[in-house]
Amino acid sequence: MSKPVTAPSASDIPRRPLDWLPVALPLIVAVASLPLIGNPWTWLTLTIAGLAMGMIIFTVSSGLMLVFGLMDVLNFGHGAFIALGAYVGLSVLMPLTPWVEATSVLLNSAVFALALCAGVVVAGMVGLVFDRLLIQPVYGNHLKQILMTTGGLIIVEQLIRAAWGAETVSFNLPASLRGSWLLGEAAVERYRIVALGIGSAIFLGLLLVLTRTRIGLMIRAGVENREMLEAMGHRTRHLFVGVFVVGAMLAGLGGVMWGLYLQNFTASIGAQINVLIFIVIIVGGLGSTTGCLIGALLVGLTTNYVGFAAPKIALFSNILLMLLILLWRPQGLYRVVDR
Amino acid sequence: MVDRGAPLLTLDKVETRIGAYHILHGVDLVVPEGGATMLLGRNGAGKTTTARTVMALWRACAGTITFGGRDITREDAPTIARLGIGYVPESMGIFSDLTVAENLRLASISGHLDPNRLEVIFNAFPAMKRFWLGRAGTLSGGQKQMLSIARAIVEPRRLLIIDEPTKGLAPAIIANMVSVFRDLKATGVTILMIEQNFALARAIGDTVAVMEDGRIVYRGGMADLSEDDALQRRLLGLSMSAHQ
Amino acid sequence: MTEHTQAPSLILRLLSGDLPRSRVLTIILITIVVGLIVAPFFIPGARSLNTAAKILIFIALVASYDLLLGYTGIVSFAHTMFFGIGAYGVAIASSRMEAGWTALAVGTSLAILLSGLLATVIGLFSLRVRAVFFAMITLAVATAFSTLMSQLSEWTGGEDGITFKMPQVFQPSFRLFEEPVFGIVVNGRILSYYAILVAVAMLFLLMLRIANSPFGRVLQAIRENPFRTEAIGYRTVLYRTIASVISAMFATLAGVLMAIWLRYNGPDTTLSLEVMVDILLITVIGGMGTLYGAIVGSVLFMVAQTYLQDIMVLASKASEHIPLLASLVHPDRWLLWLGLLFVLSVYYFPQGVVGSLRDRARGG
Numbered sequence: 049m050s051k052p053v054t055a056p057s058a059s060d061i062p063r064r065p066l067d068w069l070p071v072a073l074p075l076i077v078a079v080a081s082l083p084l085i086g087n088p089w090t091w092l093t094l095t096i097a098g099l100a101m102g103m104i105i106f107t108v109s110s111g112l113m114l115v116f117g118l119m120d121v122l123n124f125g126h127g128a129f130i131a132l133g134a135y136v137g138l139s140v141l142m143p144l145t146p147w148v149e150a151t152s153v154l155l156n157s158a159v160f161a162l163a164l165c166a167g168v169v170v171a172g173m174v175g176l177v178f179d180r181l182l183i184q185p186v187y188g189n190h191l192k193q194i195l196m197t198t199g200g201l202i203i204v205e206q207l208i209r210a211a212w213g214a215e216t217v218s219f220n221l222p223a224s225l226r227g228s229w230l231l232g233e234a235a236v237e238r239y240r241i242v243a244l245g246i247g248s249a250i251f252l253g254l255l256l257v258l259t260r261t262r263i264g265l266m267i268r269a270g271v272e273n274r275e276m277l278e279a280m281g282h283r284t285r286h287l288f289v290g291v292f293v294v295g296a297m298l299a300g301l302g303g304v305m306w307g308l309y310l311q312n313f314t315a316s317i318g319a320q321i322n323v324l325i326f327i328v329i330i331v332g333g334l335g336s337t338t339g340c341l342i343g344a345l346l347v348g349l350t351t352n353y354v355g356f357a358a359p360k361i362a363l364f365s366n367i368l369l370m371l372l373i374l375l376w377r378p379q380g381l382y383r384v385v386d387r
Numbered sequence: 388m389v390d391r392g393a394p395l396l397t398l399d400k401v402e403t404r405i406g407a408y409h410i411l412h413g414v415d416l417v418v419p420e421g422g423a424t425m426l427l428g429r430n431g432a433g434k435t436t437t438a439r440t441v442m443a444l445w446r447a448c449a450g451t452i453t454f455g456g457r458d459i460t461r462e463d464a465p466t467i468a469r470l471g472i473g474y475v476p477e478s479m480g481i482f483s484d485l486t487v488a489e490n491l492r493l494a495s496i497s498g499h500l501d502p503n504r505l506e507v508i509f510n511a512f513p514a515m516k517r518f519w520l521g522r523a524g525t526l527s528g529g530q531k532q533m534l535s536i537a538r539a540i541v542e543p544r545r546l547l548i549i550d551e552p553t554k555g556l557a558p559a560i561i562a563n564m565v566s567v568f569r570d571l572k573a574t575g576v577t578i579l580m581i582e583q584n585f586a587l588a589r590a591i592g593d594t595v596a597v598m599e600d601g602r603i604v605y606r607g608g609m610a611d612l613s614e615d616d617a618l619q620r621r622l623l624g625l626s627m628s629a630h631q
Numbered sequence: 632m633t634e635h636t637q638a639p640s641l642i643l644r645l646l647s648g649d650l651p652r653s654r655v656l657t658i659i660l661i662t663i664v665v666g667l668i669v670a671p672f673f674i675p676g677a678r679s680l681n682t683a684a685k686i687l688i689f690i691a692l693v694a695s696y697d698l699l700l701g702y703t704g705i706v707s708f709a710h711t712m713f714f715g716i717g718a719y720g721v722a723i724a725s726s727r728m729e730a731g732w733t734a735l736a737v738g739t740s741l742a743i744l745l746s747g748l749l750a751t752v753i754g755l756f757s758l759r760v761r762a763v764f765f766a767m768i769t770l771a772v773a774t775a776f777s778t779l780m781s782q783l784s785e786w787t788g789g790e791d792g793i794t795f796k797m798p799q800v801f802q803p804s805f806r807l808f809e810e811p812v813f814g815i816v817v818n819g820r821i822l823s824y825y826a827i828l829v830a831v832a833m834l835f836l837l838m839l840r841i842a843n844s845p846f847g848r849v850l851q852a853i854r855e856n857p858f859r860t861e862a863i864g865y866r867t868v869l870y871r872t873i874a875s876v877i878s879a880m881f882a883t884l885a886g887v888l889m890a891i892w893l894r895y896n897g898p899d900t901t902l903s904l905e906v907m908v909d910i911l912l913i914t915v916i917g918g919m920g921t922l923y924g925a926i927v928g929s930v931l932f933m934v935a936q937t938y939l940q941d942i943m944v945l946a947s948k949a950s951e952h953i954p955l956l957a958s959l960v961h962p963d964r965w966l967l968w969l970g971l972l973f974v975l976s977v978y979y980f981p982q983g984v985v986g987s988l989r990d991r992a993r994g995g
Contacts, residue, residue: 265485265489265492268482269482272483272485276476276480279468279474279476279480280468280474281465282493284465
């Protein structure tokens, strides 16, 4: 008597129209900048640099964005994980200089991967400590959260200075990642392409986890309505710590990559990129991975284009970008969280 | 094992504060197993606060809550849900960005949907089957309400706490809901329902409790209350027959 | 309820009805005030005078921040920016025009104007969204401003900053009296110190007046429960914006005073993150939402900073053979211990010194 349960056909379902306008934004910015830059080859170099930088910024911001959307926690100390990643990566590469300088792609890749792993692990552990000591005790109190995490950033930065010194350090790329390929008249740096690849892989990975796994389902639901998720029997506390730690790990990974991108940095590297991350999060919208990516790409592109055309106002141009987007969509490019 | 008539959920002198406001001033409520208890009262009486306090979404600052013989006053919401209480909030709590299928899958602790229960749901709410892969946010008000109830019954529950399920719904849909709730009762599930629609309350309610100013001011059988017009007017401000 | 002797009505009006409400606190405050008044004569030496002047300026700066953080409940990272605008305003005016009262007036007015404008724009824009976004945006704007100041080296002297002169009365070579008073020559430095003292006193009393006005009470209501306050009919965005503008202007005036005292300004003096942390720390330790906390906190902080750093130098030398320990207690790592103290205060000691003293006086 019981009928088999069949899924309805695809034509029955009302489809949400894909919000493509924000996706087109980086394209629009890139195309609009071509006349401003003039030389198409320079433009190409800058565009790739911008995209690579954007990918790295996405990597470090994605964790913070999820944590903010899911837990309503704003970790002003997120830059600490990035700084740690960079310095830990540096510490891994320095004793292994022969591997770094070798011309073997295998050795280079191995040492690069090792640096990335070290950054991820250390950042993850510190993330756990951050959550336990700075986030959990004042959960729910935004004011104290901001204050405590800012304090955390300062403490970590100072500890880094104590351990590694306050001078500028140099971070050398593994040999086979150095140099550029020639595309017509444009010099495209190898490392930037690698960064693009890694960042894209992370983005796809995040999307897959969010849309295809049960954990991703819980995260997406929790971003929308944490209370209901709990009332349905799910323990969100563990989910949150997990997301926070993964966010920290991604920041550590991005930190290694960012350090290699800059090649020279100090312990303030975390605090400096904090500002860019906040701009990305505000632009992207709470809880939206795609929004975060687009925001990051926009920031990367803007920084590079303006950095070439009018270096003094580079940081301002990002703020201007943020203001313009907020005027258009006050909740960010993609509004997911209903607050 | 349904022990009809025995108290399933008991609130004893429960008080709740939200910020500076003292909402519940000592609620004494007994929900007998196997029937439907209607929680009535004017707006602002504290009905939703009571429901949320039971689900530990707000903490009781005094009193005890007992479920199936177990003290759940200090437990957290996930534990209470897993003990067998399903919650259908006033705002429905639908995850708009997830599909209907994902909403239901999330409601199952194991992650797998029992095909038998799924069929029960599809029979009661055909729209769920139609919009299976659709985004829950695109559903109509009535359909969202159905999804919210469907979610609560994906897992076998001993008690369903339902907060104003018919608010803003068309009469035809409400009539459908009456039969759904009657079917649910037949399966042995206990229902605690907050409702302003007195016709619905009378149709499915067995016992009734009336709240006013954070306290229970009347307890009794639904049959007794629905026959006493004067009592209705005194407690609820109008008679049940006035609401169809 | 402890017995209070009724304060004379003049004092009540001066303090806008906001008494210390604690005998211990009253004694401490009177000691501090007297100490600051007689400092040039009783604690001679350039270093101590410098510390005293810094205390005064920070009192004004931190009190203005307390209006925002303590009374309105908003975290802003742009306070150093307004502080810097005041200092740079005077600095640029005094170095571009002929140093004197006109330059001072021009610099101050332009600075106040700019601060008011910026605070209004930032406030109207971001206070509408969420308080947390406000913090992020202020951080972004402040960082951008700091970078800008470093880069516009033609005007601002870049990383090195600008040195400039003050009106003749404030110059060190100026002599008010021929003979030394109480053994101290009353020169331009002493005069500028007292000018700053008077200015800070007036600013502080003005802030007390604002905090205890109906406007101030609305701010506190917004801090406690913004939704309810909005529901009653107060437009919270408007009030918050006005509060941030007022706070910014007072900070700018503090910056002006800083420039008058140092006769130098650079990015590290006013715009650095370290100054922002100092402000945050003093506000929290002194006691949020008390204004008196700024006085107590600034004194504690400046004294600690001077003497603790001396101790740190000794400790660093003593632990030379333990590498990590040596670098941890090195005076350059002053900010590390500050940060730790800050985090501990926010969590364990949010009511601050003044808050605790008042609690104790209440019998709590």
